[in-house]
């Protein structure tokens with residue numbers, strides 16, 4: 001007997017059976033009694049349910065994140081928390097500062113505190129460390145894409161496609177000499193970023209520009225641009241892997257009296273609220289970060305609440321980003337957004 | 340006499356469905372449609388993220404509406420709660436869902452299946468919000484997208500199409516190949532209500548979805564077209580106000596129909612009224628089964644190229660009494676109608692039988708064989 005068969009026998013949905021087990025308080029009393037009766041009749045208690053009863057759930061999930069200082073990360077936190085609170089769970093925030101040691105310490109803590117599940121964002125674990133943690137059987141979801149956790153339950157935004165679309169937009173705006181400025185610390189995402197960029201350049205028969213690595217900050221973009229100007233290596237367009245770098249590029253360009261977009265086009269990434277405050281408004285890639293957090297939390301609760309069902313659900317959910325076309329790349333149309 | 344029919348493998352007590360929209364936004368509103376006797380109810384579109392309700396968001400123009408609503412403002416978790424509260428009786432719930440990638444849509448599909456949806460309507464071409472623009476116009480993408488949903492659930496799937504997407508036979512066949520059993524058409528049309536010429540501003544802040552009475556002719560043509568190039572079952576949507584409109588859609592090949600704007604404008608009572616009147620019409624016309632009239636009007640449609648040119652010309656009848664009415668003179672761009680003795684006269688050599696004068700004034704003119 002499994003949860004699906006019980007649902008069929010009771011004439012209710014699988015979700016209802018699951019809720020009788022997980023959140024009996026929200027199920028209509030008659031329905032609840034009926035389902036419990038059917039479960040009893042068929043002598044059904046799911047393994048995971050018995051186990052979690054024994055262990056006493058802590059009703060806490062952990063979210064491991066490399067930094068809390070950027071808007072897109074904050075949005076992920078908000079998305080995770082929004083789903084968790086509806087499930088009556090608390091969210092423990094673990095900021096790893098992108099440091100493996102901190103991450104490992106947190107994992108120990110999570111095991112000791114019997115946290116019910118964990119979401120790992122941009123994890124630095126290697127396969128061995130991951131397997132060691134997994135032996136503990138705490139439900140686990142990854143945010144991000146990485147070879148180590150290929151084939152694990154994960155969700156991520158398709159950066160490769162985002163970079164492809166933005167590069168293509170720049171080419172379509174008639175920019176021929178496009179460089180890439182990327183965050184030197186995001187090793188995991190850079191790979192996909194560069195690939196999307198290169199694929200767009202190649203598929204449209206353009207010349208490959210240079211790839212610059214810089215600090216992910218206004219200062220990083222500023223210094224890079226100053227250097228390029230003084231070495232007389234300024235391209236026609238720069239696509240940067242985050243908005244902060246793009247704002248830095250804009251600052252340097254303003255000081256050097258370089259016109260945007262006629263002499264230098266700039267595209268950012270992550271669509272921070274500041275994009276509409278600068279002049280010209282910054283074209284950027286909007287990432288569905290909050291949705292990403294919500295999806296990760298939902299996948300996690302699927303496992304926490306219904307281990308039996310989780311086995312046949314999707315293991316990888318890919319989200320798409322939207323290009324927000326504003327004026328920093330030469331577009332003049334008012335409503336012009338690509339999906 | 341029976342109104343029962345089969346749609347997507349679901350045995351429906353009647354072919355009157357309530358379309359996706361805010362009149363199906365939660366348990367209590369869906370319950371109203373069920374209590375009014377709808378054969379099935381389609382939920383407002385459920386997505387991984389929640390929609391925001393901008394204000395104002397509905398604009399009216401006679402019997403038609405313009406709306407700027409994207410999808411449900413309830414999260415998946417809230418929909419799970421709502422589902423517990425619905426008493427389906429002998430009706431069915433079809434969950435309308437949206438997602439931006441195949442993996443997203445397959446996840447939402449499994450979620451609503453578990454909640455107890457009887458079928459799924461994939462919303463792939465709503466015209467509101469730039470996110471949907473350029474969205475899946477390529478039949479291969481649509482095939483992948485639909486197939487991702489079909490593969491992940493055991494309940495049947497219908498795909499809701501925009502007017503534009505409905506006109507492509509390759510899109511229809513890609514949907515069919517992907518394993519969807521139905522096509523619902525049409526979704527609202529991308530539109531603007533107008534411009535206030537004094538303030539020189541658009542009457543609406545962004546593009547909206549145009550629905551209601553005025554889109555019915557467009558949607559009827561779409562259903563007739565789809566009926567001819569797909570074997571998917573069709574659910575006709577667009578400007579259905581009464582039982583006559585229901586009959587029109589069914590006679591053009593729809594298996595079921597969906598009512599939207601008319602419920603928003605007239606309330607849920609319209610559902611039971613339409614069902615009663617439909618039943619009466621069928622009884623009066625001695626039909627035992629609603630399916631007996633399915634597609635009957637398609638036979639009267641002929642390709643333009645195959646219509647024989649009949650030698651018809653306009654003739655003046657005796658009915659013309661209004662000497663000052665000059666409608667017929669001005670509508671004849673062939674100069675075939677002139678005034679003689681204060682009465683219209685048709686110059687036969689110039690008349691080309693277009694028929695417009697007859698439509699303008701049927702008491703003054705008729706078309707006759709030469």
Ligand SMILES: Cc1cc2nc3c(=O)[nH]c(=O)nc-3n(C[C@H](O)[C@H](O)[C@H](O)COP(=O)(O)O)c2cc1C
Nearest residue numbers: 358359360384406525526550551577578579599600
């Ligand atoms: C206010 C409003 C909201 C709507 N919301 C949705 C929606 O969430 N999902 C969807 O698939 N269609 C939605 N629609 C479209 C309707 O389901 C239907 O396709 C359209 O209104 C045409 O039918 P009608 O002419 O009878 O209104 C909405 C329509 C209106 C007027």
